[in-house]
Amino acid sequence: MTQTPLAPGAPAALPEHPGRARVVLRTLAIASCVPYLSLKTAWIAGSRIGIPDDSVLLDNRALMAVANSVTVLMDGAVIVLALLLTQGWGRRVPASLLAVPMWVAGGLLLPIMVGFPVQLLVNAFSGGGIERSTSEPFLDEWVFGVVYCGFIVQGLTLGTLFVLYARERWSHVWRGRVWDLPVAAAGRLLKVCAVAAAVLALLPATMRLLWACGATTGLSRTRIEQRAADFYVLEGVSALFVVVAVAGALLIAFRPAPALPLKTPLAMAWLGSGAVGCWGIWLLIAAVLPGPEDGERATGLMALTYAVGMIVGLLVVTGTASFLRRRCA
Numbered sequence: 001m002t003q004t005p006l007a008p009g010a011p012a013a014l015p016e017h018p019g020r021a022r023v024v025l026r027t028l029a030i031a032s033c034v035p036y037l038s039l040k041t042a043w044i045a046g047s048r049i050g051i052p053d054d055s056v057l058l059d060n061r062a063l064m065a066v067a068n069s070v071t072v073l074m075d076g077a078v079i080v081l082a083l084l085l086t087q088g089w090g091r092r093v094p095a096s097l098l099a100v101p102m103w104v105a106g107g108l109l110l111p112i113m114v115g116f117p118v119q120l121l122v123n124a125f126s127g128g129g130i131e132r133s134t135s136e137p138f139l140d141e142w143v144f145g146v147v148y149c150g151f152i153v154q155g156l157t158l159g160t161l162f163v164l165y166a167r168e169r170w171s172h173v174w175r176g177r178v179w180d181l182p183v184a185a186a187g188r189l190l191k192v193c194a195v196a197a198a199v200l201a202l203l204p205a206t207m208r209l210l211w212a213c214g215a216t217t218g219l220s221r222t223r224i225e226q227r228a229a230d231f232y233v234l235e236g237v238s239a240l241f242v243v244v245a246v247a248g249a250l251l252i253a254f255r256p257a258p259a260l261p262l263k264t265p266l267a268m269a270w271l272g273s274g275a276v277g278c279w280g281i282w283l284l285i286a287a288v289l290p291g292p293e294d295g296e297r298a299t300g301l302m303a304l305t306y307a308v309g310m311i312v313g314l315l316v317v318t319g320t321a322s323f324l325r326r327r328c329a
Contacts, residue, residue, distance in 0.1 A: 277313020
């Protein structure tokens, strides 16, 4: 087969004013942030709405206030991104300043978008509610429904806006199929990152899959006691994203499926690395925080699984970013 380099070409012209569809999507994205921001603001102010009397969240009010303040800023960033993706000034923002927060937002929201509907289906067929704990209450059940539904709307609207934005600004970067790439297109950095991520991914993928299948190896006493249907679903989803991230990087780096559209492995690497890396960071932070009792603290194997998952995500996104830079150049 004769291979010819695929010239990226020039980016498409960017419209200065959003269309009606983007205005609607922007409005929905901003509106979907209101329930979460309202709850978090109320909790920071001292309200206990949605928090049972014996919730573990009340054990350390200072830590809860700090954590809620951080998450308020994170969800507020969704509003900023929705404006950036639909305003004329947002078309002139450097790619790096947009890519990082979008990677984090997509990485944190995507597992919820996939996992929460599956949880609902599993619990519907099992005839039970969505339990978060079998020992100590965490939050009232309605809080999860309100907050997670808002997250799903945020992910759908913000993701759609980003796709529309990226298609106008960078569609020339992922045009064509994998076989159009010259042999040297991937670059050494992507290949090294892809191989390293594939090796390291064996740990988080294996542990997540074991936990999803019911194994208790490495789990803390409290986590074992609190397992319910949603725990197994989330562990299975987490294992899936590890595989997706690594597969996307390997497909670009070594081209085993040359007829595949280039945008497919790029999307796999981008979204999978965000889900694995960002949730790895988030869970690792939670794991190193002290618990009220020894049984409530994350075990060393749990912390190691989260840390290696974080590294896998960062390796994949680093290699993918280097490939995109080479394509743009």
